[in-house]
Each structure stands twice: as structure tokens, then as C-alpha cells.
Amino acid sequence: MTVTLKEMNGKKIMALAGEIDMSASPLLRKELMALVKKKTDPLLIDFENVSYIDSSGIATFVEGLKGMMAFGGKLKLAGMPSGVKEIFSFSKLDRVFEIYGSIDDAINS
Amino acid sequence: MKSCVVLTIPSDPQYLKVIRAVAGQVSIVAGMSVSEVDEVRSAVDEACSNVMKYAYRGNTERKIVVQFRIIKDKFEVIIEDDGIKASPEAIKGRDLDDIRPGGLGIHLIKRAFDSMSFDKRKKRGNRLKLIKHTRG
Numbered sequence: 001m002t003v004t005l006k007e008m009n010g011k012k013i014m015a016l017a018g019e020i021d022m023s024a025s026p027l028l029r030k031e032l033m034a035l036v037k038k039k040t041d042p043l044l045i046d047f048e049n050v051s052y053i054d055s056s057g058i059a060t061f062v063e064g065l066k067g068m069m070a071f072g073g074k075l076k077l078a079g080m081p082s083g084v085k086e087i088f089s090f091s092k093l094d095r096v097f098e099i100y101g102s103i104d105d106a107i108n109s
Numbered sequence: 110m111k112s113c114v115v116l117t118i119p120s121d122p123q124y125l126k127v128i129r130a131v132a133g134q135v136s137i138v139a140g141m142s143v144s145e146v147d148e149v150r151s152a153v154d155e156a157c158s159n160v161m162k163y164a165y166r167g168n169t170e171r172k173i174v175v176q177f178r179i180i181k182d183k184f185e186v187i188i189e190d191d192g193i194k195a196s197p198e199a200i201k202g203r204d205l206d207d208i209r210p211g212g213l214g215i216h217l218i219k220r221a222f223d224s225m226s227f228d229k230r231k232k233r234g235n236r237l238k239l240i241k242h243t244r245g
Contacts, residue, residue, distance in 0.1 A: 021154060023126075056158065
């Protein structure tokens with residue numbers, strides 16, 4: 001998994017690529033929680049190039065969401081391929097996360 | 110039809126991608142649908158992650174043996190380690206309505222397989238047997 005940080009229209013985007021599993025989650029957690037700690041708001045996550053996510057990846061995003069909610073920040077997930085989105089809906093997390101079809105939709109929200 | 114694929118991997122999370130690849134390919138050979146293949150791949154990943162995390166407590170130098178068996182009307186995955194014994198009664202996922210980190214892996218395993226059980230006869234370590242009934 002790779003993590004790329006970028007900015008569009010003044011909004012911070014964390015673009016992820018590859019597979020998010022137990023070997024990748026520590027890096028994801030480090031990068032995500034660093035932005036949460038800085039109170040980056042809103043924080044957009046681009047999933048377009050993510051091909052797989054396991055429960056450790058999901059847990060990392062739940063932790064990130066809780067950190068964002070603690071200061072009233074918005075964590076927006078975007079561009080999920082169907083397999084990744086399916087895991088979020090199976091775990092009923094599509095009810096608590098703001099999920100957008102594309103990163104452009106998330107930027108314009 | 111009866112066939113068996115056996116894979117031994119180090120207990121290092123970097124090798125989860127290897128186990129996922131093999132789980133996916135064997136599921137295809139077993140005739141599963143695209144969604145079933147995805148579910149099996151995810152479930153086997155979660156089960157092996159649990160071995161690395163709980164049985165081996167993060168030690169990356171142990172081994173995990175995974176057997177995939179295609180038998181007439183069922184698909185079995187047997188995962189063996191020689192780490193700390195699991196307490197099957199303590200293994201339960203979170204209520205999916207309870208939004209918190211963790212506790213999802215067991216749901217992903219149960220979603221893919223019709224049964225999961227630990228072999229009590231195994232003296233040292235764990236032998237987890239996952240069974241999915243197939244159309245045969």
C-alpha cells in the first residue's frame with residue numbers, strides 16, 4: 001500500500017493505493033492519525049486505487065473517524081471500488097461514514 | 110473430485126497477500142462465484158491474521174500451515190499453528206451496530222464459511238477448520 005498526501009481546492013486528500021491489510025495498517029494508522037492530530041478538516045480519503053481492505057484497515061478508519069468527531073471534523077471517504085465498499089456496508093459502517101462516489105464529489109460536498 | 114493444496118507461510122503479515130492469492134485461485138478451481146471467491150479470500154486472510162496476532166503475538170518467525178481441500182460437496186480450509194491456544198468461547202465479534210474498532214474479522218470468516226471449529230485433539234497450538242458447503 002502507498003499513501004500520497006495532496007491538496008485540491010484547499011482540501012487535504014490522502015490518496016491510497018494497493019491492498020490494506022495487517023501489514024499495511026500500521027503505516028495507514030500513522031499517516032491518518034497524524035492528520036487527525038493536526039485537526040485537518042475536512043480530511044478526504046481517496047480509495048480509487050485500493051483493491052482490498054481487511055478488518056485491520058476498517059478498524060483504522062473507525063479510529064480515525066472517532067478522532068475527527070472528537071473535534072467536530074469531517075472524514076470523507078471517496079471513490080471506493082465495489083469490493084471495498086461492500087466491506088463497509090457489510091460492517092454497517094456505510095451508515096456512519098460520509099462516503100462519496102468520487103473524490104470530485106467529496107471535494108465539492 | 111477431491112484435491113488438496115497445502116501452503117506454509119511465515120507468520121509475517123507481508124505473506125498475507127500470498128495466502129489471499131492462493132485462497133482466491135483455489136476457490137476459483139472449486140467453482141465458486143466471484144462474490145464467494147472474494148468472501149473466502151477475505152475470511153482466510155482474517156483467520157491467518159488472527160494467528161499472527163493472537164497465537165504468535167506478533168512473532169514473525171513462526172509458521173502457519175494452510176490446507177485447502179476441495180471435496181465433492183464441500184470446500185475446507187484448515188489453518189494450523191503451534192502458538193498460544195485460542196479460547197473458542199472467547200472468540201466473538203462485536204455487535205455490528207456497535208461502531209468501534211475491532212471485532213469484525215470473525216464476522217468476515219462466518220460470512221464465507223458455514224462452520225468454523227477448533228480441533229480439540231490438537232495438543233499444541235491450534236487447528237482451525239473452516240467448511241463451506243458447495244454445489245458439488
